[in-house]
Amino acid sequence: MALTNHEVVDYHDQPPRVDFVYPDGTLGHHWFDALLTLHDGLRVAVDVKPKDNVEKTGIHEIQRLIKEQVGKRFADVYLVRTEDNIHPDDVFDAWLLLRARRFACAASDAVVAGLARGLHGWCRVRDLVVASGLGGAAFNAAVRLIGDGGLEVRDYARISYECFVRRARV
Template sequence: MLVLPHPTLATRSISSSSPYNYRGHIVDHERNIELTFESGLERNALWLWLASTAIVMIQEQPAAVEYFDDDGVLHHHTFDFLAVTHAGRRALVDVKPAALVERSNIVFVQQLIREQYGTSLADRYLIRTEQHMHPDDVADAKAVLRACWVPDPDADAKVSKLVQQTSGWLLIDDLVNASGLKAAGYNAVLRLIRARHLKTSANKPISYDAHVRRVPASH
């Protein structure tokens, strides 16, 4: 049965007539809710956060925050995202091109909000730019999430059993060939990477030519 995702909870509306409007949606399949982005950077940030098992909730454009400037004038600021970790730590995040950070005065705005609210709103106040989003990491996140959108417990079990019989680094292509599952085997590898049962080699994007190794079970 088809279950449509819940609509976005974003609070900020964007004029569709604006020449700078770049709005789209990504579905958080685990929570079955649409998440809105307003730029390519925001889209990439969402890919990365959704692929991370450390993040359990993302709210785009949470309710605006009131704050006072040094002259006592009241202002409002809407953060781009609120992210919550498994440990319950909350981060309010602004996403901007690095070239616009200084001009936007966002560092000062966040400082004022932090001083006036402390940890009552969030445990951390962050600014994220393209410097925090390597294209390879974004591509990996998209690939992993797409694999998670087509769950296949049987394929996961078969590839996981193969992995348990190995030691050292393995070429993903060899692991997929050993499974005999072709694309389903590759998707299973991606899901095992996200579940942290497999570790990828550093500084190389995930592909059939990349290497992985088994992560020992923690005791």
């Protein structure tokens, strides 16, 4: 999801380990799942855990110790994310957008963007695809346009042929 977020300008998967000291004096090592740099320069260290493992792993305590001992030398913000923080539709949409970007086609993008500029309300993605005459290439172009902020999805629905979209409000 971070790879599709416009606020994220740099994504470092599994950044170098961070060393810290437990209260009993033993040395600890931790590898964050990601280190994100946001558009405003803020660095965010993220751990992603199944919610059932959060307590068992002691991740909140580990992050507290790292924040106290290492602090802003590594990150400005430390987060733990579980399935409670991430909606399955958002994960699906991010996957779909990354997939659509692999099949980028300037001609399809131009056709769908032209159709989108002519929208004066909501329509289904399916209707844009049909109007384009391009088939699946138009679906991928519509997904890219959603990801780029040119179209918005009604009620934050999962992106699909059946979701409703409109020209994004500026």
